[in-house]
Amino acid sequence: MMDKTIDLDIRRQDTPYSPPYWQAFSIPYREGHNIVSALMAIREQPITRDGHRVDPVAWEFNCMEEVCGACSMIINGHPRQACSTLIDTLEQPIRLEPLSKFPIVRDLMVDRSRIFSDLKKVRAWIEIDGAWDIHEGAPRISPEAWKENYLYSRCMSCGCCMEACPQYGPEKAFIGPDSLAAVRLMNNHPTGSYHKQQRLHAIMADGGISDCGNAQNCVRVCPKEIPLTTAIGELGRQSTLQLLRDLFGKTQ
Amino acid sequence: MKRPRKVIVIGGGLGGLWAALRVAEAGFQVDIFSLFEVKRSHSVCAQGGINACFDTKGERDSVWQHIVDTLKGGAYLANQPPVKSMCEEAPGLIRTFERMGVTFSRTAEGLMDLRLFGGVKNRRTVFAGASTGQQLLYGVDQEVRRQEALGRVQKYEWWEFLSLVKDGQGVCKGIVVMNLRTMDIKSFPADAVILASGGMGQVFGHRSTNSTNSTGTAACRVYQQGAWFANSEFFQFHPTAMLGDDKTRLMSEAARGEGGRIWVPKDPGDRRKANQIPEHERLYFLEEWYPSYGNTVPRDVASRAIWKIVHEMGLGVGGEDKVYLDLTHLNPGFIEQRLHAILDIYRKFHGADPVHEPMEIYPSAHYAMGGLWVDFENDETDSGMKPGSPRNHATNIPGLYACGECDYGYHGANRLGANSLLSASFSGRVAGEAVSNYLKGLQDDLQAVPEQRFNDEISRQKTINKQLTESQGMENPYTLHHELGELMSSQVGVVRNNTTLQEALSSLQDLGQRSQAVNLRETNTWSNQALVFTRQLQDMIRLGQVITASALARDECRGAHYKPAFDLTAPKDAYPGDPAYEAYRDAWKQQNKKWLKTTITEQSDSGPLISFQPVDLSVLPPEEPRDYR
Numbered sequence: 003m004m005d006k007t008i009d010l011d012i013r014r015q016d017t018p019y020s021p022p023y024w025q026a027f028s029i030p031y032r033e034g035h036n037i038v039s040a041l042m043a044i045r046e047q048p049i050t051r052d053g054h055r056v057d058p059v060a061w062e063f064n065c066m067e068e069v070c071g072a073c074s075m076i077i078n079g080h081p082r083q084a085c086s087t088l089i090d091t092l093e094q095p096i097r098l099e100p101l102s103k104f105p106i107v108r109d110l111m112v113d114r115s116r117i118f119s120d121l122k123k124v125r126a127w128i129e130i131d132g133a134w135d136i137h138e139g140a141p142r143i144s145p146e147a148w149k150e151n152y153l154y155s156r157c158m159s160c161g162c163c164m165e166a167c168p169q170y171g172p173e174k175a176f177i178g179p180d181s182l183a184a185v186r187l188m189n190n191h192p193t194g195s196y197h198k199q200q201r202l203h204a205i206m207a208d209g210g211i212s213d214c215g216n217a218q219n220c221v222r223v224c225p226k227e228i229p230l231t232t233a234i235g236e237l238g239r240q241s242t243l244q245l246l247r248d249l250f251g252k253t254q
Numbered sequence: 255m256k257r258p259r260k261v262i263v264i265g266g267g268l269g270g271l272w273a274a275l276r277v278a279e280a281g282f283q284v285d286i287f288s289l290f291e292v293k294r295s296h297s298v299c300a301q302g303g304i305n306a307c308f309d310t311k312g313e314r315d316s317v318w319q320h321i322v323d324t325l326k327g328g329a330y331l332a333n334q335p336p337v338k339s340m341c342e343e344a345p346g347l348i349r350t351f352e353r354m355g356v357t358f359s360r361t362a363e364g365l366m367d368l369r370l371f372g373g374v375k376n377r378r379t380v381f382a383g384a385s386t387g388q389q390l391l392y393g394v395d396q397e398v399r400r401q402e403a404l405g406r407v408q409k410y411e412w413w414e415f416l417s418l419v420k421d422g423q424g425v426c427k428g429i430v431v432m433n434l435r436t437m438d439i440k441s442f443p444a445d446a447v448i449l450a451s452g453g454m455g456q457v458f459g460h461r462s463t464n465s466t467n468s469t470g471t472a473a474c475r476v477y478q479q480g481a482w483f484a485n486s487e488f489f490q491f492h493p494t495a496m497l498g499d500d501k502t503r504l505m506s507e508a509a510r511g512e513g514g515r516i517w518v519p520k521d522p523g524d525r526r527k528a529n530q531i532p533e534h535e536r537l538y539f540l541e542e543w544y545p546s547y548g549n550t551v552p553r554d555v556a557s558r559a560i561w562k563i564v565h566e567m568g569l570g571v572g573g574e575d576k577v578y579l580d581l582t583h584l585n586p587g588f589i590e591q592r593l594h595a596i597l598d599i600y601r602k603f604h605g606a607d608p609v610h611e612p613m614e615i616y617p618s619a620h621y622a623m624g625g626l627w628v629d630f631e632n633d634e635t636d637s638g639m640k641p642g643s644p645r646n647h648a649t650n651i652p653g654l655y656a657c658g659e660c661d662y663g664y665h666g667a668n669r670l671g672a673n674s675l676l677s678a679s680f681s682g683r684v685a686g687e688a689v690s691n692y693l694k695g696l697q698d699d700l701q702a703v704p705e706q707r708f709n710d711e712i713s714r715q716k717t718i719n720k721q722l723t724e725s726q727g728m729e730n731p732y733t734l735h736h737e738l739g740e741l742m743s744s745q746v747g748v749v750r751n752n753t754t755l756q757e758a759l760s761s762l763q764d765l766g767q768r769s770q771a772v773n774l775r776e777t778n779t780w781s782n783q784a785l786v787f788t789r790q791l792q793d794m795i796r797l798g799q800v801i802t803a804s805a806l807a808r809d810e811c812r813g814a815h816y817k818p819a820f821d822l823t824a825p826k827d828a829y830p831g832d833p834a835y836e837a838y839r840d841a842w843k844q845q846n847k848k849w850l851k852t853t854i855t856e857q858s859d860s861g862p863l864i865s866f867q868p869v870d871l872s873v874l875p876p877e878e879p880r881d882y883r
């Protein structure tokens with residue numbers, strides 16, 4: 003009898019500049035494996051299904067609890083977190099590919115630095131006088147407002163929504179749904195709202211909110227179930243109002 | 255010409271980002287180095303909360319009580335002035351986080367809500383849903399991004415710290431780092447360096463709740479260049495971690511608090527499914543051994559009991575290192591509502607439902623109380639730590655500072671839940687302020703450090719890489735890491751004795767040698783993760799030696815360090831005033847005289863060198879032993 007195995011087909015690429023290729027691996031079946039622990043087994047014994055010893059597969063991971071956002075990849079065609087994807091829920095052979103919207107570093111690793119420069123573009127921060135105590139906190143926040151804000155504050159910059167978004171890509175300027183959600187979050191903080199206008203102007207520029215085609219793919223893949231399209235809807239209305247204010251010369 | 259002063263921060267968790275922020279705000283240029291985008295740092299894993307006394311629950315909570323709980327919880331081993339300052343400044347720190355936009359959970363009135371956390375009587379823990387660490391880190395991350403946009407901070411993500419560069423007087427003047435994509439090795443000069451590289455749970459292999467960044471290797475590298483470690487024998491083991499091949503995941507105390515029962519089959523050979531084992535064939539050992547507390551005994555007691563069942567009595571489930579944590583007898587609706595976060599994580603990562611079958615758990619390495627030794631300056635006026643003193647959080651290498659979980663500052667022999675997000679943030683802020691003042695007092699100029707010193711260190715590091723990549727040994731670095739984890743958790747874990755610790759030391763020596771004889775089997779020179787990992791592995795083994803040697807040196811039980819041969823327990827049925835109790839109190843004081851000291855570990859050719867330093871007990875002199883009755 004053949005021992006039960008876990009079969010994976012992995013898209014590999016040695017450097018950012020070399021061509022991709024596929025390799026097949028089989029590891030002994032174990033209950034409870036997720037994609038990260040399976041990749042750990044492969045890096046320890048990097049032998050292909052037909053018995054060739056190859057370079058270990060490179061990938062990214064840190065928390066292994068679906069909260070750092072590092073381990074995103076395309077698993078059987080869907081962008082998701084490798085650490086929280088259990089083997090037993092997948093059809094085999096399992097196909098692993100790097101996210102396609104970001105430059106490849108090696109194998110399943112990509113360079114997502116653009117996510118963070120876009121957060122800079124939209125000024126996703128609250129302007130405080132300094133990181134010292136001013137003997138006062140922020141103004142009060144109602145439990146209802148908290149509940150909504152909290153949904154957005156869990157975005158871990160994993161890149162899955164950008165992978166799914168038809169408007170996002172290396173050749174395109176669109177900042178992506180996550181940056182828009184960050185603007186929604188900052189604008190709804192009681193003092194963050196003081197600089198709402200600047201953030202709205204940032205997303206009304208090229209590559210901003212008007213590039214969203216409302217395809218709704220983003221919200222379907224977000225592992226944190228962040229209501230991205232709700233945020234985009236709210237911001238759409240606010241930017242229209244802002245546009246009118248800009249035309250008629252009023253502030254806020 | 256005078257160049258603007260520059261500071262390097264290694265690590266972008268809570269500690270590192272706070273430090274960077276305060277240095278940038280003081281007007282100095284900051285370079286942050288991190289293994290990956292700082293937003294992905296291990297700090298995001300903390301779920302529970304962060305302590306600060308707000309006394310908004312009508313419980314007359316006080317800052318003094320926070321100080322007392324922290325000091326007693328740490329079995330008096332922490333220097334007291336820094337603890338005092340940390341607890342006093344905690345509310346101000348939380349207010350600052352709130353202004354940064356952290357989404358703390360709210361009361362009906364719109365104030366920050368407080369929850370009860372282990373080991374204390376009052377509600378003192380603020381939290382943000384079930385992801386407090388993530389929210390706190392994002393708060394500072396946003397502020398640092400703003401400083402970045404203003405041109406005061408530059409990030410070097412995907413760079414790994416390898417070593418320090420010192421000038422002729424031994425003052426730290428820069429670092430050597432490796433780019434984790436191109437594998438380039440480069441040097442960066444600086445006027446001061448702050449190390450905030452996090453914890454070291456990975457020394458216990460996959461038997462830890464920590465992320466992969468918590469290898470402790472950055473701290474180990476500065477140790478090899480002369481920095482001291484302190485109190486490294488103190489490691490907190492969380493009793494109820496869910497098992498996994500990749501890591502163990504924390505199941506919070508709440509599971510036991512809400513009625514969860516811990517048990518094993520009486521027959522370890524029993525192969526039946528848990529729910530087919532009849533009641534009378536189960537051993538509810540906590541309930542049997544601690545009738546008054548039952549399953550809700552404190553963390554360390556629970557860890558030791560599980561240890562005993564598995565290692566001394568051989569009753570682990572199926573002969574393995576695990577026991578059951580059972581919720582199946584509880585009302586499903588009730589636990590769904592009360593324990594949602596736990597059920598969620600177990601279902602997601604184990605694929606099984608704790609409502610229907612018992613969870614499998616085991617104690618797991620969770621938090622390092624010990625770490626790099628750091629100084630502080632006493633404030634004569636209020637017996638706290640002197641604000642802004644350049645001595646605060648300075649290591650014994652001039653110009654090198656440490657903060658966050660990689661230092662040893664605030665938790666003594668054991669850490670209270672929700673106190674380490676606080677210490678990581680507070681120490682980062684203090685270190686940033688200390689460094690800013692250190693720079694103001696600095697006379698010489700960077701140009702004085704000859705280029706040669708940087709180049710020599712670069713070539714030393716390149717040689718190490720070359721030797722490792724060309725090594726044709728037999729060993730597999732990942733297999734060795736498993737062995738290290740098993741060794742550390744079985745021999746330097748929850749329960750310790752000197753014979754086993756001696757054996758562990760020689761096994762570690764052996765592992766160290768084997769880790770030189772590796773075969774990386776990696777021909778790619780781009781993003782060579784096997785090379786990076788092997789270098790980390792070698793340093794984790796060295797850290798294992800530091801922890802083990804320190805544990806061997808301390809012949810007593812204190813906090814998380816438990817050596818039953820030297821146990822001193824209060825006499826049964828005797829209370830303060832009774833002669834038997836007073837005799838015990840005297841014995842306890844004698845023990846303090848001998849052992850209430852900071853363990854210092856220093857690198858030497860013959861291995862870790864141990865010495866002891868007095869503890870500053872000026873705030874709360876130890877008069878009362880801890881009494882759990």
Ligand SMILES: Cc1cc2nc3c(=O)[nH]c(=O)nc-3n(C[C@H](O)[C@H](O)[C@H](O)COP(=O)(O)OP(=O)(O)OC[C@H]3O[C@@H](n4cnc5c(N)ncnc54)[C@H](O)[C@@H]3O)c2cc1C
Pocket residue numbers: 264265266267268269270287288289290292295296297298299300301302303304305386387413414415416450451452453463464465467468471472504620621657658659660671672673674675676678
């Ligand atoms: C599962 C879990 C739950 C927890 N829950 C709580 C809680 O509820 N409350 C609480 O108070 N505490 C909790 N803790 C503890 C707390 O999270 C940590 O102690 C704290 O976050 C540590 O922060 P840090 O800044 O020191 O390190 P980290 O957040 O670990 O950051 C380390 C940084 O150093 C960098 N780094 C490391 N090595 C190098 C190198 N060689 N070169 C360059 N960069 C490097 C990494 O890239 C990273 O940016 C928990 C811990 C765990 C494991």
Ligand code: SF4
Pocket residue numbers: 166167168169170178179213214215216217218219220221230231234
């Ligand atoms: S709704 Fe907008 S952001 Fe979301 S996937 Fe569609 S185009 Fe992209």
Ligand code: SF4
Pocket residue numbers: 156157158159160161162163164179180183223224225226227228230
């Ligand atoms: S919005 Fe969701 S999918 Fe997009 S980056 Fe954030 S967490 Fe990932």
Ligand code: FES
Pocket residue numbers: 062063064065066067068069070071072073074083084085086
């Ligand atoms: S490893 Fe952090 S999200 Fe998967």
